[in-house]
Structures are given as structure tokens and as C-alpha cells.
Amino acid sequence: MVWRCRPVVPGWFTEGGDDGGFRLLGTRCTACSAVFFPREDVHCRNPGCRGGGELVEVPLSRRGRVWSYTDGRYRPPAPYVSDPAVPWEPYTLVAVELAAEALVVLGQAAPGVGIGDLAVGMEVEAVPGVLNEDAGTGTVWTTWHWRPVAA
Amino acid sequence: MSARADGGGAGGDVAVLGTGMHAWGKWGRSFVEYGVAAARAALADAGVDWRDVGAVVGADTVRGGYPGYVAGATFARALGWQGARVMSVYAACASGAQAIAAARAQILAGLADVVLVVGADAAPKGFFAPAGGERPDDPDWLRFRVLGATNPAYFGLLARRRMAVHGETPEDFALVKVKNAAAGALNPYARYRRPVTAAEVAASPVVADPLRLLDICATSDGAAALVLASMAYARRHGVADPVRVRAVSTVTPVYPRTVPDLPDIATDSAVGAAPAPCSFRESIARAAYEEAGIGPEELSLAEVYDLSTALELQWYEDLGLCGEGEGARLVREGVTALGGRVPVNVSGGLASFGEAVPAQALAQVCELTRQLRGTAGARQVPGARVGIAVNQGLFGHGGGVLVVR
Ligand SMILES: [Zn+2]
Numbered sequence: 342m343v344w345r346c347r348p349v350v351p352g353w354f355t356e357g358g359d360d361g362g363f364r365l366l367g368t369r370c371t372a373c374s375a376v377f378f379p380r381e382d383v384h385c386r387n388p389g390c391r392g393g394g395e396l397v398e399v400p401l402s403r404r405g406r407v408w409s410y411t412d413g414r415y416r417p418p419a420p421y422v423s424d425p426a427v428p429w430e431p432y433t434l435v436a437v438e439l440a441a442e443a444l445v446v447l448g449q450a451a452p453g454v455g456i457g458d459l460a461v462g463m464e465v466e467a468v469p470g471v472l473n474e475d476a477g478t479g480t481v482w483t484t485w486h487w488r489p490v491a492a
Numbered sequence: 493m494s495a496r497a498d499g500g501g502a503g504g505d506v507a508v509l510g511t512g513m514h515a516w517g518k519w520g521r522s523f524v525e526y527g528v529a530a531a532r533a534a535l536a537d538a539g540v541d542w543r544d545v546g547a548v549v550g551a552d553t554v555r556g557g558y559p560g561y562v563a564g565a566t567f568a569r570a571l572g573w574q575g576a577r578v579m580s581v582y583a584a585c586a587s588g589a590q591a592i593a594a595a596r597a598q599i600l601a602g603l604a605d606v607v608l609v610v611g612a613d614a615a616p617k618g619f620f621a622p623a624g625g626e627r628p629d630d631p632d633w634l635r636f637r638v639l640g641a642t643n644p645a646y647f648g649l650l651a652r653r654r655m656a657v658h659g660e661t662p663e664d665f666a667l668v669k670v671k672n673a674a675a676g677a678l679n680p681y682a683r684y685r686r687p688v689t690a691a692e693v694a695a696s697p698v699v700a701d702p703l704r705l706l707d708i709c710a711t712s713d714g715a716a717a718l719v720l721a722s723m724a725y726a727r728r729h730g731v732a733d734p735v736r737v738r739a740v741s742t743v744t745p746v747y748p749r750t751v752p753d754l755p756d757i758a759t760d761s762a763v764g765a766a767p768a769p770c771s772f773r774e775s776i777a778r779a780a781y782e783e784a785g786i787g788p789e790e791l792s793l794a795e796v797y798d799l800s801t802a803l804e805l806q807w808y809e810d811l812g813l814c815g816e817g818e819g820a821r822l823v824r825e826g827v828t829a830l831g832g833r834v835p836v837n838v839s840g841g842l843a844s845f846g847e848a849v850p851a852q853a854l855a856q857v858c859e860l861t862r863q864l865r866g867t868a869g870a871r872q873v874p875g876a877r878v879g880i881a882v883n884q885g886l887f888g889h890g891g892g893v894l895v896v897r
Pocket of ligand 1: 372
């Protein structure tokens with residue numbers, strides 16, 4: 342089978358780059374500098390914006406600091422994709438504060454990163470990851486993961 | 493505050509003439525049956541004939557996802573069509589509060605003298621989930637698809653953050669469950685009516701670290717209803733001194749929201765905009781206080797949305813019962829327990845009820861009404877005069893209801 346990579350949502354992160362080039366993609370209002378992730382492409386949502394700006398795509402900071410984290414010890418319902426025949430492996434969820442954009446972005450931790458590997462304030466970076474593989478269509482659904490930055 | 497008709501808030505008071513509930517649990521019956529039982533109980537409590545009700549407002553029950561909301565007309569049909577105005581309200585967990593707001597607005601506008609408000613649900617077991625299909629334009633669908641983030645995942649993020657910033661511990665969180673279970677054991681409408689120990693909380697399985705099963709509320713069936721009326725109608729009806737709704741806040745958040753919350757994947761950016769003066773939950777309480785001309789120091793009791801134990805501690809701060817980071821101290825010192833200075837969730841809270849989404853905010857006001865009437869039995873807060881109920885739902889919905897006697 343020929344597997345084909347597709348982003349779980351188009352336009353939320355760079356595709357095809359190596360680890361070093363991987364970035365989350367947001368948009369920035371040219372009138373008020375507000376940044377949006379997930380991307381806002383139609384209207385700036387800042388009520389104080391004077392208007393007239395454009396929403397331009399911007400790569401977000403690659404690195405941020407852990408705001409909080411948790412895990413999922415029970416299988417989430419659809420539309421999360423998981424094989425009910427396979428024992429549930431908890432995923433780790435991380436909320437990461439990006440200083441330059443002054444926002445917090447959630448994401449799953451990279452495989453193998455558990456609760457015990459994380460602490461609030463720890464530096465992490467966004468890396469490409471696989472959300473799930475669909476053998477029926479030969480699709481590898483890609484996403485972003487947060488991974489602690491090696492000290 | 494300026495002089496006001498009926499001594500009420502900016503728009504005047506409305507009377508709570510009747511309360512009714514169907515016990516929470518997993519009963520395996522239709523939400524219509526629960527809602528009608530609660531409605532009939534509320535009408536009987538008020539001494540009002542259904543045919544004299546001028547409007548009915550239903551808090552929506554979700555059936556089959558977004559297209560399946562049903563409420564106001566469903567209850568009106570089941571009670572017997574009688575020509576009342578009808579309205580249905582969806583605001584996730586704040587649906588009941590917004591149904592009260594809609595009823596109150598009609599009364600204060602003179603469109604109806606007496607309004608029946610009903611919320612009921614038969615909740616599915618397990619995690620709440622969005623409707624099916626491929627719907628990437630729905631933020632609630634996206635958080636499940638992309639992150640697998642259930643509601644408890646968000647509760648876990650908040651709990652861990654409070655541990656890191658305020659030094660709270662899982663033992664502090666467990667104290668909330670112990671407190672609410674003790675109160676719920678005294679409430680015949682609660683689903684769980686057994687005291688719980690801290691050891692039992694600690695022995696329950698982790699759902700979303702650091703929260704355990706007994707830190708998180710269940711899903712349940714249940715129903716609650718209120719009969720609201722103008723003060724003039726109440727007087728004509730022979731009720732001179734009813735419990736009154738003095739304020740209902742249904743404010744939105746203020747941009748930029750800087751704390752991750754259901755169902756979002758990221759917060760707003762604080763670049764290019766000053767941070768909001770207070771958090772969303774704080775603003776819900778503040779708007780109710782300002783409308784009522786009443787401050788947190790005057791509260792006799794509060795009902796808060798304890799979707800998780802840690803979230804209840806957050807509400808203490810958002811309600812102004814204590815300063816930031818002091819929530820755990822309040823529960824440790826028994827301030828928020830029955831017999832404390834300002835008891836919280838004397839109904840037993842969601843910890844004892846579980847969630848029946850459209851009914852829960854109405855159930856909170858049923859409890860406050862009984863407390864202010866002095867008819868809460870073993871759960872009675874002595875001399876209760878002022879109560880607030882607060883909740884928060886998906887998508888920037890929230891509600892605060894302040895009642896006085
Ligand atoms: Zn703008």
C-alpha cells in the first residue's frame with residue numbers, strides 16, 4: 342500500500358519540513374497585531390481593532406513553556422480515532438504558553454512523553470507527529486506534538 | 493443604588509412562586525417524563541394552574557446533535573397545549589440560567605405575568621461527545637478529533653495549574669468531594685446519597701491526572717422547573733414575601749480570554765489587546781453582583797458548578813469569597829461546609845447530582861429558593877437571605893442567578 346500523509350486539519354502547521362523547520366501556523370491581523378490559532382481567516386476578533394487590516398499567515402514560536410498538562414486514562418469518544426480492539430494507551434495533553442504570541446496552545450505530547458516527564462514552566466517545542474493511520478484509505482493523519490527540549 | 497420598584501435590581505425583582513424537581517439518577521426514561529414531573533411539582537408548589545401560565549421556557553435537551561434541540565414546545569405539548577407563549581434556549585451548561593433570563597425578561601417587559609421554566613435530560617453514559625459526522629467547522633468536534641480532549645481533560649489542566657501556582661494538593665481537591673457528598677447525603681433529589689471519605693477519593697481511578705473519578709461529576713438523568721411571576725401577580729396570588737430573583741447575568745467573556753477552556757484548542761492572544769480586567773467566571777459573578785447591588789460579603793450561600801473538585805475551589809475565588817489562591821484554605825477551614833460562614837453546594841452539587849445539562853442551573857435555583865424559604869430540612873443554612881448560583885457552559889456561555897428574600 343502507498344501511504345499518503347495528510348494534516349488532520351489543513352493549514353494549521355507546516356508540512357513536509359524536518360523537525361527543525363516544523364511550525365504551527367496562525368494568522369496575524371495587520372491592523373492590531375492580534376494573533377489567532379487556530380487560524381482566523383475571515384474577521385479579526387479583537388473588538389478593539391480599528392479594522393481595515395488583513396489576516397496574514399504567520400508561523401508561531403517553535404518553543405514555549407508548559408502552562409499545564411494532564412492525560413487521558415480512558416478512551417475518548419469519536420471523532421477521536423482509536424482501535425477498540427487495542428488496549429487503551431493514555432495520551433498526554435499539554436497546554437503551552439507561547440511568549441511572543443501571548444497565547445496558550447494545547448496539543449498532545451510526543452509519543453513516550455508522560456505526566457512524569459513534564460512540569461509547569463518546562464520548555465517544550467512543537468514537533469511533527471502522527472495522530473492516527475487509516476489503513477482503509479492508506480492515510481497517515483499528521484498533527485503537532487509537544488516535546489520537552491533536551492537540556 | 494437608586495430607588496427601584498419592588499426594591500429590586502436594575503429591572504426589578506421577579507418572584508419564585510414554585511420549585512419542582514425530578515430526582516437525579518439513571519432512570520432509563522424519557523427526558524419529557526422527567527421534565528413534566530418537575531413542571532407539575534413546580535406548578536403544585538406555586539399553587540398555579542397550568543392553564544394560567546402565560547409563557548413556557550424550555551432549556552434545550554440535545555437529541556442527535558445540533559439539529560436535535562427540543563424543549564419548550566415539547567413540555568407544553570406534554571402538559572397539554574394551552575396557547576402560552578413558548579421559547580427554547582440552548583446555552584450548554586448555562587441553558588437553565590439563560591432560560592430563567594428569558595422568563596424574567598418577559599415578566600419585566602410585561603409580556604407575561606407567570607412563566608414556567610423547565611429543563612430536563614436523560615444523559616448518555618460516559619464522556620459527553622459532539623454530534624457525529626465530519627464537522628471541522630465545529631470547535632467542539634475539533635477538540636475531540638485533533639486532541640482527544642474530553643471535558644475532564646480540561647478539568648485536569650486547571651487542577652494541575654492550581655497545584656503548580658497555588659500549591660494545592662489532590663488532598664485539598666478531595667475535601668471538596670467529601671464536603672459535597674456529606675451535603676448530598678441529605679438531599680432526596682441527589683443521585684449519590686452516601687458520604688464519601690478522602691480515602692475513597694484517593695482510591696478511585698485517575699481519569700485525567702491529577703483528577704480521579706470521584707473528583708469529577710458523572711452524567712445523569714434529571715429535571716428541574718421553576719414558576720416565576722411578577723411581584724404584582726405574586727401579591728394577587730397571596731404571596732407577599734416570595735423569594736425573588738434580583739439579578740441574572742448572562743455576560744460573554746471579554747477578549748482576550750487568556751485561560752484555556754472548553755472546547756478551545758488555544759486561548760486568545762494578548763498581543764495587541766490589554767488582558768481582560770477579570771476572568772470569564774469572575775465576570776459572571778461580578779455582573780450579577782452589580783445588577784443586584786449586592787456584594788459577596790452579603791451571601792448566605794452559593795451553588796457553583798463543581799464539574800470537578802478543583803473547579804469548585806476556583807469558583808470560591810471567582811465569586812469573591814476569598815482572594816486568588818486561597819480557595820483551598822476555605823475548604824480546609826470548613827468555611828464553605830454546612831455550618832461554615834458561606835456554605836457552598838449545600839444541595840450536594842454536581843458531585844452528588846451528576847450533570848443533567850439543561851436542568852442543573854435550574855436545580856441550583858430550586859435549592860437556593862428552598863434555603864431562602866427555610867424549608868431545606870437537614871441541609872438548612874440558618875437565616876439564609878441571599879444566595880447566588882453560577883455556572884459556565886461551552887462556547888462562552890455562562891450564567892449567574894442572584895436570589896434574595
Ligand atoms: Zn485586528
